[in-house]
Amino acid sequence: xxxxxxxxxxxxxxxxxxxxxxxxxxxxxxxxxxxxxxxxxxxxxxxxxxxxxxxxxxxxxxxxxxxxxxxxxxxxxxxxxxxxxxxxxxxxxxxxxxxxxxxxxxxxxxxxxxxxxxxxxxx
Amino acid sequence: xxxxxxxxxxxxxxxxxxxxxxxxxxxxxxxxxxxxxxxxxxxxxxxxxxxxxxxxxxxxxxxxxxxxxxxxxxxxxxxxxxxxxxxxxxxxxxxxxxxxxxxxxxxxxxxxxxxxxxxxxxxxxxxxxxxxxxxxxxxxxxxxxxxxxxxxxxxxxxxxxxxxxxxxxxxxxxxxxxxxxxxxxxxxxxxxxxxxxxxxxxxxxxxxxxxxxxxxxxxxxxxxxxxxxxxxxxxxxxxxxxxxxxxxxxxxxxxxxxxxxxxxxxxxxxxxxxxxxxxxxxxxx
Numbered sequence: 001x002x003x004x005x006x007x008x009x010x011x012x013x014x015x016x017x018x019x020x021x022x023x024x025x026x027x028x029x030x031x032x033x034x035x036x037x038x039x040x041x042x043x044x045x046x047x048x049x050x051x052x053x054x055x056x057x058x059x060x061x062x063x064x065x066x067x068x069x070x071x072x073x074x075x076x077x078x079x080x081x082x083x084x085x086x087x088x089x090x091x092x093x094x095x096x097x098x099x100x101x102x103x104x105x106x107x108x109x110x111x112x113x114x115x116x117x118x119x120x121x122x123x
Numbered sequence: 124x125x126x127x128x129x130x131x132x133x134x135x136x137x138x139x140x141x142x143x144x145x146x147x148x149x150x151x152x153x154x155x156x157x158x159x160x161x162x163x164x165x166x167x168x169x170x171x172x173x174x175x176x177x178x179x180x181x182x183x184x185x186x187x188x189x190x191x192x193x194x195x196x197x198x199x200x201x202x203x204x205x206x207x208x209x210x211x212x213x214x215x216x217x218x219x220x221x222x223x224x225x226x227x228x229x230x231x232x233x234x235x236x237x238x239x240x241x242x243x244x245x246x247x248x249x250x251x252x253x254x255x256x257x258x259x260x261x262x263x264x265x266x267x268x269x270x271x272x273x274x275x276x277x278x279x280x281x282x283x284x285x286x287x288x289x290x291x292x293x294x295x296x297x298x299x300x301x302x303x304x305x306x307x308x309x310x311x312x313x314x315x316x317x318x319x320x321x322x323x324x325x326x327x328x329x330x331x332x333x334x335x336x337x338x339x340x341x342x343x344x345x346x347x348x349x350x351x352x353x354x355x356x357x358x359x360x361x362x363x364x365x366x367x368x369x370x371x372x373x374x375x376x377x378x379x380x381x382x383x384x385x386x387x388x389x390x391x392x393x394x395x396x397x398x399x400x401x402x403x404x405x406x407x408x
Contacts, residue, residue, distance in 0.1 A: 012234075112223075113212075113223055114224045123229075123230040123267075
């Protein structure tokens with residue numbers, strides 16, 4: 001699972017208000033190559049919640065070189081874009097769990113697939 | 124699956140799409156062809172702006188990633204959701220580009236509001252119309268699915284959901300559920316005159332849009348797939364039942380016979396048999 005996906009996911013247990021972002025529990029992280037596309041990064045940037053992204057990057061161990069706060073101007077710098085691209089798309093969680101920030105419910109991630117199924121009393 | 128059997132009636136999706144079925148599904152070239160052509164059509168109906176920038180799309184019921192691969196080929200980014208672990212395992216084995224998550228769409232989409240540029244779904248949403256557990260209420264699950272899908276899409280985004288409704292009321296139920304949560308749009312039916320090539324697309328829009336989707340094959344033409352397979356056993360041939368000599372009358376002989384019959388029964392007002400009997404009357408002006 002990429003940090004891009006992590007940034008989009010929110011806990012959907014019924015009644016949970018503080019549902020974003022998921023905490024990441026890491027057992028195994030892998031790095032895969034992905035096509036570098038600055039246009040896509042610029043397109044997605046306004047939609048990324050930066051603090052959540054940083055927190056995810058921290059937990060996945062790829063926080064290095066990412067600024068505390070990012071601005072639109074930085075999107076013109078190639079060095080920043082490369083780092084952003086790497087953390088957003090190339091570092092992937094293989095084994096671990098996503099933890100709901102409110103209830104602490106763990107959603108296991110195995111083979112890179114988060115299991116977001118709910119039990120009957122959660123939906 | 125035999126002809127006329129619906130997988131929804133066999134077992135719940137997470138059980139129906141077991142390892143065997145998942146493998147069958149992904150190695151069958153016919154399935155692949157159908158899935159990719161449906162995806163292509165769905166993306167066409169999405170009418171994404173043609174600016175070369177990859178868009179963030181949602182694939183609901185992504186299965187083994189056949190539709191996702193098509194999206195990747197078209198240069199889009201996607202995240203997929205499916206309820207069948209076996210199908211997702213195949214997707215991961217095939218190293219699809221998008222992330223996939225194990226998830227039941229009837230529980231609502233686990234997404235942050237306003238994040239996606241569009242959504243597609245190929246042959247999945249009709250599963251929601253079935254109640255596989257005692258706790259399942261199709262209407263509630265449809266509502267939950269559509270309201271969370273609506274929230275996850277950006278303003279002006281579209282969702283194109285290809286479905287196989289079992290009957291008219293099921294189609295109506297899905298459309299009604301979507302409209303209730305605020306979507307605009309409706310059902311697009313491709314090849315409406317054909318039984319097998321007929322395809323339903325639920326085209327939903329967030330907010331208003333000037334774009335009006337156009338169904339394919341409205342003037343009776345069939346898709347290629349259809350043309351090669353279907354023989355028409357129309358009712359037309361029965362209509363051309365032979366009637367007399369085809370001139371719309373039963374002929375002189377028949378009239379003489381009838382007149383004779385009437386005379387024998389004692390009728391006295393029967394006109395004489397002449398050379399004029401049974402001739403067409405001339406119009407007098």
